[in-house]
Structure formats: structure tokens, C-alpha cells
Amino acid sequence: MSKPKYAVIVEYIKDKIAKAEWAIGSQIPSQRELASQFQVNRSTVITALDELMADGLIEGVAGKGTIITNNTWTLMGRHAAVNWNDNVALGIHQASMNMVQEINEAESDPHFIQLSKGELSPDMFPLQTMKSIVRNVSEKLIPFGYEEPQGNRFLRESIADYLSERGVDVSPSSVLVVSGALQALHLISIGLLQQGSTVFLEKPSYVQSLSVFQSAGMTLKPIPMDAEGLRLDMTSPVKQKGKHVLYTNPTFHNPTGTLMPEQRRRELMAVCEKQQLPIIEDDVYRDLWIDAPPPPSLKSNDNYGNVLHLGSLSKTLSPGLRIGWVVGPESVISRLADLKMQSDYGSSTLSQLVAAEWLASGAYDDHLGHVRNDLTIRRRAVLEALETYLGDDAEWEIPRGGFFIWVRLNAAHHTGRLFQKAYARGIILNPGSIYAAPNGQYIRMSYANAGLEELEEGIYQLGQLMKQG
Structure with a gap:
């Protein structure tokens, strides 16, 4: 007999805590992230969290989310835990902005439409040539x-x-x-x-x-x-x-x-x-x-x-x-x-x-010729989609190369809120604020990574979100 879905979540979190992968004092993923990860509704996640709170393993902290407060060893022992979590903020290298971390995580998720990823599409990866070159190198090793x-x-x-x-x-x-x-x-x-x-x-x-x-x-x-x-x-x-x-x-x-x-x-x-x-x-x-x-x-x-x-x-x-x-x-x-x-x-x-x-x-120069042809097609497709779906709400210049189109939204829109709404629809975009744009009205649009159909669908969805206000 299979376990209830909430019990699977409880077991997963307990395992993370027991292995000290989630240290005392660290924040667990949000209810939304857990619901997405386990493909359940949020009420199931809440049931799991309630059980963990009853066991004394987690608690909600205002302004910090849900925090690990104990593990099985501290519950059985007399001494407070010693772990690396207290050192997380002590290093000399600053952490990335929260939004940047969120984007970095989502860029590896194939379920998102990547409207800003600064990387060539897998469709443009020269797999056969790469295999041939790797074989040539291996034969001379x-x-x-x-x-x-x-x-x-x-x-x-x-x-x-x-x-x-x-x-x-x-x-x-x-x-x-x-x-x-x-x-x-x-x-x-x-x-x-x-x-x-x-x-x-x-x-x-x-x-x-x-x-x-x-x-x-x-x-x-x-x-x-x-x-x-x-x-x-x-x-x-x-x-x-x-x-x-x-x-x-x-x-x-x-x-x-x-x-x-x-x-x-x-x-x-x-x-x-x-x-x-x-x-x-x-x-x-x-x-x-x-x-x-x-x-x-x-x-x-x-x-x-x-x-x-x-x-x-x-x-x-x-x-x-x-x-x-x-x-x-x-x-x-x-x-x-x-x-x-x-x-x-x-x-x-x-x-x-x-x-x-x-x-x-x-081989590199030959490959570049194919990349430029693909980027030409992709740039045209994105410009057409922008004109169709965002033409009344944004303006942009046509880039002569590279990956990106710098899109300026009109004053009625705020890119921070648009980012959150797009994220909820499975679309990743990069607000200009993370690049210290002069104001909050810019987004970086990439035509390099997502497929042509995904690019059009993502821009269409942005247009719909902007019409909603």
C-alpha cells in the first residue's frame, strides 16, 4: 500500500534533516516550491508541515519562513547543535541577490520557458562535430x-x-x-x-x-x-x-x-x-x-x-x-x-x-556560420512576436548581434511584479533592476535559448499579463 502524499513529504524533509543537509537554523523550501516538487496541492504540504512542527523539527518564524529548529539528535540529547549554518553569512564573498538566485535555480528547470537565458539553445549544439573532435583528441591522448x-x-x-x-x-x-x-x-x-x-x-x-x-x-x-x-x-x-x-x-x-x-x-x-x-x-x-x-x-x-x-x-x-x-x-x-x-x-x-x-x-568558424544563421531566424521571430503582443506596451531597439533585446515597458507596468506573475506561469525573464537599469521599466529578452514556439508563447503570455495590469 502506497504512503499518503503528505507522509512522503514528511519523510523527505526528515531525511534531509537527519543527514544534516538541512542544518538547524536553515529555511526549508516554500510551500509553493514543495507543492511543485511533489506535484500536490498546498493543503497536502501544510498537513506535512504541521506534523513536522508537532514533532518539534520545524517552526514558522516571522520574516524568515519555516526554519529547521531541531534534528533527531538534538531532540534526544542535552546539548545544542553545532553546525555550519551559523557561518553562512560570515564569508567575505557576498551572496547573490535573491531574485538572481531564484532565476539561477529556474534556469535549470526544463518546465520553464526561458525568455532571458544567456546560453545557446541545445538545438544549436554541434553534437556530431563535438563527438568527432572528442574522438580525435582521445586517439592522440x-x-x-x-x-x-x-x-x-x-x-x-x-x-x-x-x-x-x-x-x-x-x-x-x-x-x-x-x-x-x-x-x-x-x-x-x-x-x-x-x-x-x-x-x-x-x-x-x-x-x-x-x-x-x-x-x-x-x-x-x-x-x-x-x-x-x-x-x-x-x-x-x-x-x-x-x-x-x-x-x-x-x-x-x-x-x-x-x-x-x-x-x-x-x-x-x-x-x-x-x-x-x-x-x-x-x-x-x-x-x-x-x-x-x-x-x-x-x-x-x-x-x-x-x-x-x-x-x-x-x-x-x-x-x-x-x-x-x-x-x-x-x-x-x-x-x-x-x-x-x-x-x-x-x-x-x-x-x-x-x-x-x-x-x-x-570547425569553430564553420560552427559560427550555423549559429549566426539560427540567431538571425530567432531574432526575427522574437521581434515579430514583440510587435504582435507587446507593441502597444513596450519599445526596443533591434540588436545587431549577441543574444539580447533590451525591452522598455511603458510606465503602467512594474517589472518586479511582472517577474513574479510570469514565474507563476512558468516563464523566466530578467528584470532590468538586477543590472541596475536607470528605472524599473526594463526587461532583458533573449532569443538564443528557448525554442521558437516557446519564445512566441512566452511573449504572448507576457502580453496577456500586461493587459491584466
Whole structure:
């Protein structure tokens, strides 16, 4: 005879508590989350929670939800529990915003329509080519251990050749292989910047949804944007050398999709060189152009070693490879390589060899052609759906590449409330507030991940929610 559904939930929670996976003082999932997980109505969840409260294992705490108060050992013993839960808020690295954590959780749930996920659709994953390349790599494998501090030499040579074709003349000795651009930012924040430094960046910016610089003791100073990117007339003179850096994403900017033209790039370089303001150039979307190739990178016009250039295969090929790179002066790369060795002793050798094969064989450039064709189709479909279902309630610019359309809703709508309503309907969107948008009227719309039918359905549902007010 099968157990009642509420009893299954009770057993699940007790098991989590008994194994100390849910420590005393920690919050259990909400009634809504438990109901969804076990496919029951909320009254069944409430029955289960009532039984656990009667057993003295949990209790409701105002403003905190339902909290673990005991486990089976503390109920039998005389002493209070000692566990890691009290240390959760003591670390130096700040937690993500609650909304960002909620989005991160939902992005791995296949039941949600992903209207903002910054990742290529599984439909665009080159499975057969990947299998072929992995086979080629495996046939040439020899016993391997830790790689050189800067990364596999064959991969660094392949990255240098790849960058040379895009106007950046660099030696393999000036390349550091990292586990994605985010690790590069972390290494820069702890290895090259002192506490109290100021990080200038676009407003809005993807970095605002992270805590990488703030956790290292830096202050973010946003600079407004216009249709050509970061506004140079809004920058202020740097008075204290060595305590400031500019982070910029000039090519298909995340989240706005803005493409900085060549003249603005040259002007930006001139300003930063004059003020001795170093630049972190995040160029991970460069290869995702649709209408025409983008202007040369900032690094391609860097005559003084002022620019640290970040690239990655996560957006264009697969985030699962965990392969990115930093390009900069050799002394800087050596410093960052030492820090990377201290943190993880190098990225996976297999991933590095596979990435090198993709770049060196020409398969990567062939793959990019297919990706651009698919993104062209997807962008057209989303623009048509936006015009059909949100045309009276929103406005947007047409991006020339990348993943995102920056949608501005009219003043009658609040994106925070829209996020919650969409979430309840199984739709994930990213409100502009997590990127420090100028006001709460923006959402980041992605045409890269969800299927074409899901994209239209999700935008239709948003239109319906907005009509409801």
C-alpha cells in the first residue's frame, strides 16, 4: 500500500534533516516550491508541515519562513547543535541577490520557458562535430597531469591565432586560459586591484548582477549609456592613479545589446590612455554578429598594454567546456596564472585539448556560420512576436548581434511584479533592476535559448499579463 502524499513529504524533509543537509537554523523550501516538487496541492504540504512542527523539527518564524529548529539528535540529547549554518553569512564573498538566485535555480528547470537565458539553445549544439573532435583528441591522448600555469600550450597558440585573425596581435605567452570570463574577473579582482578601488562600468551592466568586485572590497561607479555605448561626456577625471579601472562590454553589450561604433572606441581608448585608466574589455559576444562583423576590439588598438581582453567559448560553443581566456601584458598574466594555480591548479586538460582542436581545425568558424544563421531566424521571430503582443506596451531597439533585446515597458507596468506573475506561469525573464537599469521599466529578452514556439508563447503570455495590469 502506497504512503499518503503528505507522509512522503514528511519523510523527505526528515531525511534531509537527519543527514544534516538541512542544518538547524536553515529555511526549508516554500510551500509553493514543495507543492511543485511533489506535484500536490498546498493543503497536502501544510498537513506535512504541521506534523513536522508537532514533532518539534520545524517552526514558522516571522520574516524568515519555516526554519529547521531541531534534528533527531538534538531532540534526544542535552546539548545544542553545532553546525555550519551559523557561518553562512560570515564569508567575505557576498551572496547573490535573491531574485538572481531564484532565476539561477529556474534556469535549470526544463518546465520553464526561458525568455532571458544567456546560453545557446541545445538545438544549436554541434553534437556530431563535438563527438568527432572528442574522438580525435582521445586517439592522440598521452598520460596527462596538471597543465602549465597559463594553460595548455597548444590551446594558447590556437587562441593567439584566433585572435590574430580578429585583429589582436598577441603571443601565447600573453594568454591565460581560465574557466570562463567570470573566473577572469574574479582573478583580476583579487590579484590586480586593491581594496577601496573604484570600478567604472556601464549603466546598466551584467556585472551589477554579480558580487565579484564588491566582495573584494571595490566600489562600482556606473556611467550612463546612449545608443553608441558608454557616454564619454559622463566620465569624470581620475584623480588617484592606481585605484581605478574601467570594465566595459562594448560588443553586443549585456544586457542592452548595444554595439559601440569604432569612433567611440577610439575616443574611449584616448580618454583612458590620457587618464592612465586601465580597461577590462569583456568581448565574449564578438563572434555572435548577425548583420555585419563588429568594429575592431579595444585590445586591437592598445599600444600601451592598457587593456585586459576577455574571451570565451561559453557563449558561442558550449558553457560546459568551461574555457575562456585573458590577454594582457606578460607580467600581469603571470600574476593571474599564479592565482589561478592557487585556486584550482588549472582548467581541465581534456576541455583544453578539445577547445584547441575546435579552434585549430577550422570547425569553430564553420560552427559560427550555423549559429549566426539560427540567431538571425530567432531574432526575427522574437521581434515579430514583440510587435504582435507587446507593441502597444513596450519599445526596443533591434540588436545587431549577441543574444539580447533590451525591452522598455511603458510606465503602467512594474517589472518586479511582472517577474513574479510570469514565474507563476512558468516563464523566466530578467528584470532590468538586477543590472541596475536607470528605472524599473526594463526587461532583458533573449532569443538564443528557448525554442521558437516557446519564445512566441512566452511573449504572448507576457502580453496577456500586461493587459491584466
